[in-house]
Amino acid sequence: MSLLLRFPSKPLFGLILFCLIRSVTTNIYRNMSNFAGIHSVAYVTVPTQEVAKKLAHGLVKNKLAACVNIISGLTSIYEWKNEINEDSELLLMIKTRTDTVDILTKYVKENHPYEVCEVISLPVSIIQFLIRYTRYGV
Secondary structure, X not given: OOHHHHOOOHHHHHHHHHHHHHHHHHHHXXXXXXXXXXXXXXXXXXXXXXXXXXXXXXXXXXXXXXXXXXXXXXXXXXXXXXXXXXXXXXXXXXXXXXXXXXXHHHHHHHHOOOOOOOOEXXXXXXXXXXXXXXXXXX
């Protein structure tokens, strides 16, 4: 017999499920706030090794990054100007301070050859949270 059939009515089950989901997401948000990190990792794709090195050197020289890893071998598939494109790219994995991400993003956009470049950043504390509150922390 399913869990759904044990409850007297579907609306009651929906209300209980809603409250449970709300409680879990509220706790996740609170825990994420408690682990507010001072460090972040930013990801940027670039077309060539030359561009990767130029950006990496500039970021480190200007104290916008502590370290930049250049990861080759990516294939990106995306839509641009109503066409599907497939290109080889490199990925910059940029270690920085969270309070520097906005300045770092501005620097990348000003020095990147793409018409539209993307900077994706995540606080490093998310890793601590995942280890602590998921099966990987067991």
